[in-house]
Amino acid sequence: MSVLWLAPRLFLNEDTVPELLARRTRLPLQHTQVEDMALVAGIKPLVLRELPWEGAEAQAEFFRQRGLCALLRASEKTKATSTVWLMAGRSEAQVGEVAELMMGGLPTTQDHRRLGSLLGYPPCCVNTFCEHPSEEYTRMEQAAARTRPPGNPWLNVLDPWVFRLISWEPCSFQCALSATYADRLEALLRPHFRSFLQRTREVLSGARLYLHPNVQLTLEGDVWDDGFLPRLVAPTARDREGVLPLTPEDEADVARALREVRAAQKVTCSEGQIFLDGRPWARGFLVRFRG
Numbered sequence: 001m002s003v004l005w006l007a008p009r010l011f012l013n014e015d016t017v018p019e020l021l022a023r024r025t026r027l028p029l030q031h032t033q034v035e036d037m038a039l040v041a042g043i044k045p046l047v048l049r050e051l052p053w054e055g056a057e058a059q060a061e062f063f064r065q066r067g068l069c070a071l072l073r074a075s076e077k078t079k080a081t082s083t084v085w086l087m088a089g090r091s092e093a094q095v096g097e098v099a100e101l102m103m104g105g106l107p108t109t110q111d112h113r114r115l116g117s118l119l120g121y122p123p124c125c126v127n128t129f130c131e132h133p134s135e136e137y138t139r140m141e142q143a144a145a146r147t148r149p150p151g152n153p154w155l156n157v158l159d160p161w162v163f164r165l166i167s168w169e170p171c172s173f174q175c176a177l178s179a180t181y182a183d184r185l186e187a188l189l190r191p192h193f194r195s196f197l198q199r200t201r202e203v204l205s206g207a208r209l210y211l212h213p214n215v216q217l218t219l220e221g222d223v224w225d226d227g228f229l230p231r232l233v234a235p236t237a238r239d240r241e242g243v244l245p246l247t248p249e250d251e252a253d254v255a256r257a258l259r260e261v262r263a264a265q266k267v268t269c270s271e272g273q274i275f276l277d278g279r280p281w282a283r284g285f286l287v288r289f290r291g
């Protein structure tokens, strides 16, 4: 279903879809590699990952060779997709407890809370997740509502496929515990990936117009009166990893949103609604980050 529900879907703009495709790049660093480095450096207590069977044993061995404990377990969920859970950490007891939780299928909120705590996620963020476990839009909207702009760019996880340092959704885009973790990780990576981190931070610093988890735009511009005056409007797809492309329908929505926001002078948001030049346009919200 189109998320731009206030007007019928228009035909694809021939100029904007190629722009989305051209902006997909292969990142020099994957989020999973960052998690591995955080674990090995002692910044993160434990990692949990769903992997294809092929190569999973080699991944587990990677951690064991670094003095960590690693387990592979197939649950009812992963048997259906021929994948397996990998859990690795410093404490054998904690890795075993995560394996037990995953085998049990996490039926209760208490299980989710315990898992979040074992993975080292801040309690404030775990609590927020547990309030709306299956509603990503609501969680992001609430995190935005708890943020007094500008938010911290390293906590900008609005687009789940853009590179990120933190492995969870923050309770607000200013969550102090999440920011401390991101700062430690950035300091660890900086000597090796300085320019990549700088560029990524710049991209994450733009204001983000959020219509749907897969339909978002990055805006640069000025805050004026009760609105935002965009000077530059870009798809966040420029940071997407090519292995996780958008559906053609989402791509069409992003292309159309790009075209319509670029044609507007002023973007305003009120009570979960976006207005372009004063006209109601779509359900969504805007979050500004520190440039």
Ligand SMILES: [Zn+2]
Pocket: 122, 123, 124, 125, 126, 170, 171, 172, 175, 176, 177, 178
């Ligand atoms: Zn938090």
